[in-house]
Amino acid sequence: MTEPHAALDNLLTENRTFPPSEEFAAQANATAELYDTANADREAFWAEQAERLSWDTKWNQVLDWSNAPFAKWFVGGKLNVAYNCVDRHVESGHGDQVAIHWEGEPGDSRAITYADLQREVSKAANALTELGVGAEDRVAIYMPMVPEAIFSMLACARLGALHSVVFGGFSAEALRTRIEDSRAKLVITTDGQYRRGTPAPLKPAVDEAVSKAGSVEHVLVVKRTDSDVEWTEGRDVWWHDVVDRQSDQHTPEAFDSEHPLFILYTSGTTGKPKGILHTSGGFLTQTSYTHHNVFDLKPDTDVYWCTADIGWVTGHSYIVYGPLSNRVTQVVYEGTPNTPHEGRHWEIVQKYGVTIYYTAPTLIRTFMKWGADIPAKHDLSSLRVLGSVGEPINPEAWIWYRENVGGGRTPIVDTWWQTETGAIMISPLPGATSAKPGSAQRPLPGVSAKVVDDQGNEVGKGGGGYLVLDEPWPSMLRGIWGDEERYRDTYWSRFSEQGFYFAGDGAKYDADGDIWLLGRVDDVMNVSGHRISTTEVESALVSHPTVAEAAVVGASDATTGQGIVAFVILRGGVAEGSDGAEAIKALRDHVAKEIGPIAKPRQIMVVPELPKTRSGKIMRRLLRDVAENRQVGDVTTLADSSVMDLISSGLKSGA
Ligand code: WTA
Numbered sequence: 001m002t003e004p005h006a007a008l009d010n011l012l013t014e015n016r017t018f019p020p021s022e023e024f025a026a027q028a029n030a031t032a033e034l035y036d037t038a039n040a041d042r043e044a045f046w047a048e049q050a051e052r053l054s055w056d057t058k059w060n061q062v063l064d065w066s067n068a069p070f071a072k073w074f075v076g077g078k079l080n081v082a083y084n085c086v087d088r089h090v091e092s093g094h095g096d097q098v099a100i101h102w103e104g105e106p107g108d109s110r111a112i113t114y115a116d117l118q119r120e121v122s123k124a125a126n127a128l129t130e131l132g133v134g135a136e137d138r139v140a141i142y143m144p145m146v147p148e149a150i151f152s153m154l155a156c157a158r159l160g161a162l163h164s165v166v167f168g169g170f171s172a173e174a175l176r177t178r179i180e181d182s183r184a185k186l187v188i189t190t191d192g193q194y195r196r197g198t199p200a201p202l203k204p205a206v207d208e209a210v211s212k213a214g215s216v217e218h219v220l221v222v223k224r225t226d227s228d229v230e231w232t233e234g235r236d237v238w239w240h241d242v243v244d245r246q247s248d249q250h251t252p253e254a255f256d257s258e259h260p261l262f263i264l265y266t267s268g269t270t271g272k273p274k275g276i277l278h279t280s281g282g283f284l285t286q287t288s289y290t291h292h293n294v295f296d297l298k299p300d301t302d303v304y305w306c307t308a309d310i311g312w313v314t315g316h317s318y319i320v321y322g323p324l325s326n327r328v329t330q331v332v333y334e335g336t337p338n339t340p341h342e343g344r345h346w347e348i349v350q351k352y353g354v355t356i357y358y359t360a361p362t363l364i365r366t367f368m369k370w371g372a373d374i375p376a377k378h379d380l381s382s383l384r385v386l387g388s389v390g391e392p393i394n395p396e397a398w399i400w401y402r403e404n405v406g407g408g409r410t411p412i413v414d415t416w417w418q419t420e421t422g423a424i425m426i427s428p429l430p431g432a433t434s435a436k437p438g439s440a441q442r443p444l445p446g447v448s449a450k451v452v453d454d455q456g457n458e459v460g461k462g463g464g465g466y467l468v469l470d471e472p473w474p475s476m477l478r479g480i481w482g483d484e485e486r487y488r489d490t491y492w493s494r495f496s497e498q499g500f501y502f503a504g505d506g507a508k509y510d511a512d513g514d515i516w517l518l519g520r521v522d523d524v525m526n527v528s529g530h531r532i533s534t535t536e537v538e539s540a541l542v543s544h545p546t547v548a549e550a551a552v553v554g555a556s557d558a559t560t561g562q563g564i565v566a567f568v569i570l571r572g573g574v575a576e577g578s579d580g581a582e583a584i585k586a587l588r589d590h591v592a593k594e595i596g597p598i599a600k601p602r603q604i605m606v607v608p609e610l611p612k613t614r615s616g617k618i619m620r621r622l623l624r625d626v627a628e629n630r631q632v633g634d635v636t637t638l639a640d641s642s643v644m645d646l647i648s649s650g651l652k653s654g655a
Contacts, residue, residue: 018412020411031429034293052288056079069487069488079284094327098113102331103333106197114327124154134160139156141165144190154320167596171594173209185218186218187218194335199226203221204230221238257281261284262316266419271536343377355382356383376404380406383410398438424444426444449470461512468500490502519562532599534620536599538566541591551566553624556628566601570583588600610647626647
C-alpha cells in the first residue's frame with residue numbers, strides 16, 4: 001500500500017467558501033434538515049427515499065445485513081426498474097415531455113419523449129425476447145452514445161436480464177474477456193462510431209471478440225455510420241430488421257428488489273477486471289434520491305446534461321437510472337468536446353438551455369487550456385448547478401469552472417463515489433452547503449463515511465488516512481460476478497475487525513471536519529477519470545515478445561490527473577544505433593490493442609533493471625519519483641541499492 005498522493009497535499013491550503021445564494025437555498029430540494037432526519041433513523045430515512053419509486057409489492061424489511069458483507073435492501077419488495085424510468089411517467093400524463101434531447105456528433109439530432117421511449121424500449125424488449133434473452137441472462141452492450149444504447153439497457157432491465165456495458169473505446173481483447181467472464185448470450189453493437197468527425201469501425205472488434213468467446217448466440221447491430229461490415233448469417237441481425245417490426249406494447253414484469261440489474265467491469269489491483277454486480281431496488285432508490293437532491297432536479301423546468309459515456313458507471317447511474325427515474329429532460333451527446341470546434345459543449349448548452357451540467361475535472365482542465373474566451377462566446381446563463389466527478393478537482397479548476405461556466409453564481413457539487421458504491425456518497429448539497437473548492441465535504445444524508453488510520457481508528461480534524469464506509473448503503477455492490485472471495489478480500493479484509501468497506505482512496509479531514517479526497521492508495525491509476533490498474537498495463541506490456549519485464553506507475557499530470565508511465569526491460573536490450581523510439585511506439589500500440597487507447601502509456605522508459613525489494617516486490621514509489629522528476633527517495637529496502645543509479649543514468653525514454 002502506498003501513501004496518499006503527496007502532490008495533492010496542496011489542496012489543503014484552499015480556504016475560500018461559497019455559500020449558496022439565498023434565492024437558490026430558498027428553492028432547493030434539499031435543506032440541512034435532511035441530515036437530521038437521516039441521523040435520527042437511518043433505515044427509516046432510506047425507506048422514505050424508496051417511496052420515490054413505484055413498487056409492485058412493498059418490502060417487509062428495509063435492510064438485511066445478517067449475511068454481511070452481502071446486503072439485501074427492501075427485502076420482499078418487487079418492482080420493475082424500466083417501468084419506474086419510463087412507463088410511470090407516461091401514465092402520470094407526461095408522455096409528451098422530452099426525455100432525451102439526443103445530439104449526434106455530425107450534427108443530427110433527435111428529441112425522444114417519454115411516450116417515444118416507452119415504445120422504443122418495449123420494441124427492444126420484444127426483440128430481445130425473440131432472440132432468446134430472458135431474466136438473468138447477460139447481454140453485452142458495446143456501443144457509442146446513440147439512443148439505442150439507452151433503449152437496450154432499459155430493455156434488459158425490463159426483462160430482468162443483466163446488461164454488461166463495455167466502453168466503446170475498449171479493444172476487442174478487453175471486450176472478449178468481459179463477454180467470457182459474464183458468459184453473455186447477446187452482444188448489441190453498431191456498425192461504426194463517429195470519432196472526431198470521422199466514422200470508425202466498431203463491429204470488427206465484436207467479430208474478433210465473439211469468434212473467441214463461445215457463449216454468444218446473436219449480435220444485434222444498429223446501423224449508425226453506414227460502414228461496410230462483415231456478416232455472419234444466423235448470428236448477426238440488424239436492429240432495423242428485428243426491432244422495428246416488433247409490437248410497441250410490452251407488459252413489464254415485477255422482479256425482486258434484489259434481482260440483479262447489471263454487471264459493470266472495473267479495474268482492480270490485479271490484471272483481471274472485476275465484474276461489479278448491482279441489483280434493483282436499492283440501486284434505483286439511491287440513484288434517484290441522490291440525483292434529486294445533489295443536482296436539485298426540477299423535472300418540469302430543468303434541462304440536465306451529464307457528459308459521461310454509458311460505458312462508465314456515471315453513465316449508468318446519472319444518465320440512465322437516476323435521471324430517468326426522476327422524469328428528467330436531459331441532453332445526451334454522442335461525440336467529442338472539440339468536434340467540430342472547441343465550443344461544442346457551450347453551443348449545446350445554449351441550444352437546449354441546459355440548467356444542470358455534470359462533468360469530470362479532466363475536461364474542465366482541458367477547457368482551461370483551450371481558453372476562457374471559448375465559453376465566453378456563448379450564452380450560458382441558463383446554467384444553475386454544476387457538478388464534478390471522477391477524480392479530485394483542484395481548487396484552480398473549481399474556481400475556473402464556477403467563473404467561466406457558472407458565471408460566478410452557480411453552486412458546484414464535487415461528488416465522490418465509485419462503480420462499487422453505485423451512487424454518490426460524499427458531496428455538498430447545493431442549497432445547504434457552503435462549498436469549498438477541492439473538497440467533496442460531507443457524506444450525504446443516509447451515508448456514513450470516515451477517515452481512519454492504519455488500525456481503523458478515526459483520525460481527528462486535520463488528520464489523514466484511508467476513506468472507509470462504515471454503514472451499508474442501498475446502492476452498494478452486491479459482489480463481484482462469480483468471485484465471492486475476491487469481493488471479501490478487496491473491500492472487506494483491510495478493516496475486517498471493524499467491518500468497514502475499504503474504498504481504496506486516501507482522504508483527510510480539514511479543521512472543520514470536511515473530507516478531502518487525495519487519490520487512490522492502491523495500484524489503481526486514475527487517468528482522465530478512468531480507472532486503470534498498473535498490473536493490467538504491465539500484463540499487456542509483458543505479453544509483447546520484446547518485453548522481459550515491466551513496471552507501471554501513475555505519475556501526476558496537469559491535465560489528466562495521472563499519466564501512465566511504464567518502465568520496461570527489453571529482451572536483448574535496445575538494438576545498437578537505435579534510440580529505442582520504434583520499439584517504444586510498437587509497445588504503446590500494443591497496449592492500445594490489448595486494452596484500448598485510454599491505456600496507452602504517456603511515456604515508456606527502457607531501463608536495464610527494476611527496483612525490487614529483497615522479497616521481489618517492485619518499489620513503485622521509487623519509479624514514481626523518477627517519473628515525476630523528483631529526487632529518488634529512500635532506497636535502503638532495495639535488494640540492490642545501486643539499481644536506481646543505473647536507472648537514472650541510463651534512461652532512454654520516449655513519449
Ligand atoms: C475517484 C467514478 C476525488 C476515486 C464515479 C474513486 C474521486 C474512483 C471523485 C472511482 C471525487 C471519483 N473526488 N476522487 N469527486 N470521484 N473519484 O469507479 O479515486 O470510475 O475511488 O467511479 O474515482 O472511479 P469509478
